[in-house]
Amino acid sequence: MPATSMEELVSLCKRRGFIFQGSEIYGGLQGFYDYGPLGVELKNNIKAAWWRSNVYERDDMEGLDSSIIMHRLVLRHSGHEATFSDPMVDNKKNNKRYRLDHLVKDQKADVQAKVAAHMGVDPENFPALVAALNAEPAKASEALRTSGVRDAFSGEIGDWTEPKPFNMMFKTTIGPVADEESYGYLRPETAQGIFTNFKNVVDSTSRRLPFGIAQIGKAFRNEITPRNFIFRVRELEQMEIEFFCTPGTDEDWHAHWLEKRLSWWEAQGVPRSKIEILDVPKEDLAHYSKRTYDLMYDYPTLGYEEIEGIANRSDYDLGSHTKSQSELNLVARVSENNDSIAKLTIPHPETNKPVVPFVIEPSAGVDRALLAVLSEAFTKETLENGNERIVLKFKPHLAPIKVAVIPLARNKPELVELARQIKNDLQKLGLGRILLEDSGNIGKAYRRHDEVGTPYCITVDFDTLGQSNEDSDVSLKDTVTVRDRDTLQQERLKISELAEWIQAKLK
Numbered sequence: 001m002p003a004t005s006m007e008e009l010v011s012l013c014k015r016r017g018f019i020f021q022g023s024e025i026y027g028g029l030q031g032f033y034d035y036g037p038l039g040v041e042l043k044n045n046i047k048a049a050w051w052r053s054n055v056y057e058r059d060d061m062e063g064l065d066s067s068i069i070m071h072r073l074v075l076r077h078s079g080h081e082a083t084f085s086d087p088m089v090d091n092k093k094n095n096k097r098y099r100l101d102h103l104v105k106d107q108k109a110d111v112q113a114k115v116a117a118h119m120g121v122d123p124e125n126f127p128a129l130v131a132a133l134n135a136e137p138a139k140a141s142e143a144l145r146t147s148g149v150r151d152a153f154s155g156e157i158g159d160w161t162e163p164k165p166f167n168m169m170f171k172t173t174i175g176p177v178a179d180e181e182s183y184g185y186l187r188p189e190t191a192q193g194i195f196t197n198f199k200n201v202v203d204s205t206s207r208r209l210p211f212g213i214a215q216i217g218k219a220f221r222n223e224i225t226p227r228n229f230i231f232r233v234r235e236l237e238q239m240e241i242e243f244f245c246t247p248g249t250d251e252d253w254h255a256h257w258l259e260k261r262l263s264w265w266e267a268q269g270v271p272r273s274k275i276e277i278l279d280v281p282k283e284d285l286a287h288y289s290k291r292t293y294d295l296m297y298d299y300p301t302l303g304y305e306e307i308e309g310i311a312n313r314s315d316y317d318l319g320s321h322t323k324s325q326s327e328l329n330l331v332a333r334v335s336e337n338n339d340s341i342a343k344l345t346i347p348h349p350e351t352n353k354p355v356v357p358f359v360i361e362p363s364a365g366v367d368r369a370l371l372a373v374l375s376e377a378f379t380k381e382t383l384e385n386g387n388e389r390i391v392l393k394f395k396p397h398l399a400p401i402k403v404a405v406i407p408l409a410r411n412k413p414e415l416v417e418l419a420r421q422i423k424n425d426l427q428k429l430g431l432g433r434i435l436l437e438d439s440g441n442i443g444k445a446y447r448r449h450d451e452v453g454t455p456y457c458i459t460v461d462f463d464t465l466g467q468s469n470e471d472s473d474v475s476l477k478d479t480v481t482v483r484d485r486d487t488l489q490q491e492r493l494k495i496s497e498l499a500e501w502i503q504a505k506l507k
């Protein structure tokens, strides 16, 4: 059974070294997390699985790693300077600031109903309520004040200001001179680096439509209320694809990517039955979107929340960043661009005339992916002897440690040496991390590796050494015990057969 509460996951992550609070020894920094020894392995494995599936296993994709800090004009023409904002409200009593939709969502049902009645919308339709609050700031502030909306920090009814837009981009000065022009932004999505490199990639690879560019990297959003552990952070990582296609074929490609992405999640242990597809209502679409499917995963404690967005961005992005816009018959409504020096077109596959392609964008968060994978893997079991164990049943390709090699006694140099040799030989197979676990207590080692999701533990014991004494069986010389994390079955294998056996299991 997957995790039932976020607390279970938070506590396991800290205890076993998956995730720590950022800047913790100075009191922590809200919305920033550090990935520990096991977290970094899990994260790398998720990213590698995504890259393998979306770049290596397809013939129509290229990869990219663009810079994080971007020219202010990129984010101006992308529309982010003007529109990448969330409405926020302040409580005048204690100067605490909240994202409007989060504030309302966190209220008791009767308070929410009062706010909805004031705004004249159905209390069951939360997106419509948020839209109404955003549309009429003065009425919204009145609704919050007269409905008894409470401040989560003080627990008391707040004195609420009018909602104001708050731009979520991090701005930074570039170079030694701090003047009006010397600033850039930390990208709020990796996508813009793909659009600005569209021409470079086409020219250097001779790609024709349809094709896509994939990128994994950090993005930064100054979230007003970062919360729910790594679900909503200010420094996040994204796995994004911009898939360029001929206008008119975009809806088919949108359906194609929806299907592909759902089956990828399934292969990572996040089943379709736990994902709802939200066809985002027109009034909630982002400024660039023709249509968007949000994949909503059933997170413990939070319920259904977005894990990935799959948007049809039409020709908005390339159309916004291109020069000569008026010659290009753009479908999307874009703002005038007199700054770009590149024409972002590609020959139409049939007519050969220059065309601005449509874009389908599957965009998944690495942090939210990791949280879902962890949550699905989390299992509490009662064993035959009545003991309870926590085990992370990761798909083997995602497990942070693939194999632990354990010498039965740490004070026996022959055992430790042989275990080290086995570890070194398995490490050379390139399967991921193989760990020499010489903490000495076999029971504790098994418990620890269950809790971090190591699929196989190999134990080197006195039988392995072939030392004949009353407890050992010489016929077992050069064999080891292999314990399966999920079934708890142990089998004896020859050391010479281990590599092939493990490779087959971890494929």
Ligand SMILES: Nc1ncnc2c1ncn2[C@@H]1O[C@H](COP(=O)(O)OP(=O)(O)OP(=O)(O)O)[C@@H](O)[C@H]1O
Binding pocket: 189, 221, 223, 230, 231, 232, 233, 234, 236, 237, 238, 306, 307, 308, 309, 363, 364, 365, 366, 367, 368, 369
């Ligand atoms: N603050 C964040 N922390 C962690 N992951 C995030 C955050 N914002 C976005 N993501 C991830 O990036 C993906 C694509 O970003 P997108 O802009 O579509 O998110 P969003 O619609 O703004 O998310 P939300 O509505 O939850 O704020 C999301 O599906 C999510 O997995």
